[in-house]
Amino acid sequence: MLPAKILRLFQSISPNACESEYNGSYNKLLYSFFPFERDFVVTPFYLPDLEGDVIVMFEVLLFNKPVFIVEVNHAIRYRLSFARRFADDKIRTRMGDLVGRCPLETLHGICAFGTKLCFYSLDARNDNAAIVPTAIPQDYTAMSNATLESRWDSDILEASGEERFHAIVEEIKAGRAGFV
Template identity: 30%
Template sequence: MPWPQYINNAFEATLPNSATDEGPLYGPYLGLLKELFPTNDHYLTRSQVKRPPESIDCTRVFIVHRLVHRNTHPVFFLEIRPPGDYIDCSSRAAVDDHVRGWLVDLAHEAGLPIIHGVSAFGTRLCFYSYTRDNQHMDPPHTAPAPAAQWNVELLSNDGAEEMTRVANDTKNMVAERGWLGGW
């Protein structure tokens, strides 16, 4: 199941300009998240910039929230890094640690049994999930984070299927909670 053409076009237009700067990818990823979690279904995607205290490096993450009676609940997480960072072992290790920390923190806010997150080096993806009750994280932690962990290409059929599966799993958990959207 491929992405709609406008999603492919948006990524293909920005990839040549994003080797060392993830900024050009923010628009295409925001469009993708809105495709997967539509605003008219009461999802809200927020961009956040976080800087670890010991670093001058900033990381932009997108957190999808479910709107429920004037409150928001985080339900999905995406972190974007430039594709050029993928080859650097220390960058992968830092990103892996960062994503794991975000998922643990968001799991307690989310109220869902499982929270999904995605780490993207350009369009190369690693899928994470954290189960709140037993504190199980997938993929298992391996230090340093192996390059093979980012083994799904977003623009491939497999990438579209896996992103859609994770989004649908998230939306099913929201429905099971009985979180009716809106004000």
């Protein structure tokens, strides 16, 4: 279960809050599971979004090498298919940029719209590996939009989303054991 302090942080945020209101909650969440005492650093990375705002991606580094990315987006934009596509493209691009530096077998990512989560992974040992889940063609059909929307099938405040998050944390920590 999430620590009570983190749970309260997420629960105190309005459903229509902008992404910046989630940044502290995700930062605290990541730091509590990836403490600096264990050779992890959580660092923000800023990218421009479609409206000239900034998308924040938190990168979890192990010995200054990327192992996990969390992209935080405005919760209300989840309803917009172009915002989901844009967010999906951004995290895929960032994972592609970082995978060559990942010291573990898998580079993990999460794209969040508020507390709704889509999980990503990329085999860091295979130069020809594709990001999972596979990218959806940019044809903008109702079917492709529904498929993309369904990928945000977890919520950090629900048991299934928390379990998936914990599984990634445990995999990364197990990979860290090979370095110490």
